[in-house]
Amino acid sequence: MDREETVEDLLRRHAPQVLGALVRRYGHFDAAEDAVQEALLAAAGQWPESGTPANPRGWLIRVASRRLTDQLRADEARARREETAARLEPRETRAAPSDDDTLTLLFLCCDPALAPAARVALTLRAVGGLTTAEIARAHLVPEATIAQRISRAKAKLRDHPFHPPGPGDRDARLATVLQVLYLIFNEGYTATSGAALHRADLAQEAIRLTRAVRRLLPREATVTGLLALMLLTEARSAARTGPHGELIPLDAQDRTRWDRAAIAEGTALVEEALSEGPPGPYQLQAAISALHDEARAPEDTDWPQILALYDVLVADWPDPMAELGRVVAVAMARGPEAGLTELTALEPRLKDHHRLWAVRAHLLERTGAPEAARAAYEEAARLTLSLPERRYLNTKAARLGRSGEPS
Missing domain, CATH: 1.25.40 (Serine Threonine Protein Phosphatase 5, Tetratricopeptide repeat)
Incomplete structure (x- = not known):
């Protein structure tokens, strides 16, 4: 990998965390996003020549914070300068920082003040780094519709202080967070467009974020089930394409290339998730993936058991893609x-x-x-x-x- 690619990868990885840090400290979601973009541009121009700093995330936060505070001060009237200075005090002095600023950003984007569709679109854009066109394709809606959702969501969050989810809204916000992580993973595992089938950066980021959510909620079966589903699915990624990037279907894959460590971890997690209560959609899909991964050859696949799991899945959580998976199991x-x-x-x-x-x-x-x-x-x-x-x-x-x- 050359130096330019290294800088690009670093910026992609740190951008959501930097935005989350600024939002947690200062609020002002829309202005914070602009400041982060300016910091990223500055880094892209400077780092290839001067070298990557020892703490890239800290460098980006410092530069973006300076841009944001300068902009906010410039926007305020001279008569309100003292009031502005008070509002610009970093919020860490009043509340403990989050373990992961990306999680702060996740829950902010899933604020109950936003409509569900807007939460998903904004999170995919701000945290997942997907383009508006990619989000539109993932949702099978026009690009203009997604652009409008994101614009309205940003407007609603402007100057909106971040509040961690409370007992009354935690489940709803967590469900949206998990849905968004699932969509990010799916876009990474099978890109909806372009020359590459697999976008490993998105898939791995979705797994990393889901692990972070699970660290906070270790006994939440839906979180455990989603992490299991991602691991069991991503375990097959190395065998899904040939030497020239060509697609290799499941029944023709070299199963010796599957990641057995990821399969073992995912299988243990799905067993744990299923033991914690009635199965939800992520747990059921993870169980289906586990049956695929456990088969040493295509003819060893337990299709009757997979069909039984699909029957439960589509009965309780109907979804066209799940129903299409059930059709394959029936066949x-x-x-x-x-x-x-x-x-x-x-x-x-x-x-x-x-x-x-x-x-x-x-x-x-x-x-x-x-x-x-x-x-x-x-x-x-x-x-x-x-x-x-x-x-x-x-x-x-x-x-x-x-x-x-x-x-």
Whole structure:
């Protein structure tokens, strides 16, 4: 890795923590974000020449704090200068600092004053570092809609003091925090667009943040379940792509490349989470991932048990992607024709999503309908914005041949 890449990685990693520190100290979310951006630009210009400071995070906080306080002072009238100086006193003198400033930022972005959709969008932008376009694709909504949500959320948080969640709103804010971390992880594990299938920086940051939340809430089954799900899923990442970045599906992966240490940790965590109370969606998905990871070969996968877990998941927490996963489990446990029958019910909600067409193509191919399968693969390739997925789907279609016969 060259020096420029090192600086870029450092800035990406520290940006949410620096923003969280400024918000905790001074409030003024919108102005703090501008100050952090100025500090990042200053670092990007200076560090490649002068060298990275021994404490990059501290350097960024000092520079951003100076920019923020200068700006706030400039915005105040001379007659209110004394009042402004009092308000600029860092809040650590009145409250103990958070263990992780990124967690402060997480809970601020999940403030109950914001609408749920705005909380998710703002957190993905401020903490996850996703672009507005990436957030829009993850939510299947127009980019302008996400931009408006983020703008309104920032406006609502302007000069809004941060308060840690209390007993009355903790569960709601925690649920949103976990949902956001899950979305960040998903974008990292399978990027919704671009040349790379896997964005390891996002996936690892989501895991790091979830570990931090679990340190604060070690007996919270939903947190434990989400961390287990991430570890069990990310454990397969090294085997998901070939030497040229091509996608390798689960049943064709070299399972010796799976991270057995992560699988062992994730399996222990999911067992712990399931023992702490009724299973929630993260615990159930983690249990499904554990069954996949425990299978030494594709034919060893316990599909009936996976289907039973999906039945519980979609009954209590219906979600189109979970229902699509259940369709695959039905096909593997009962045959592709049964899977195609189940897939029909999902068409009205997922007809424009490439994953529905990819599953349809796979099941049609298994039933001996290559021409229909080829057309479905081509439609899936047309709909996806991920280049590795598009190449994989087009390759599958090409192998079936234009006549519908395998080439």
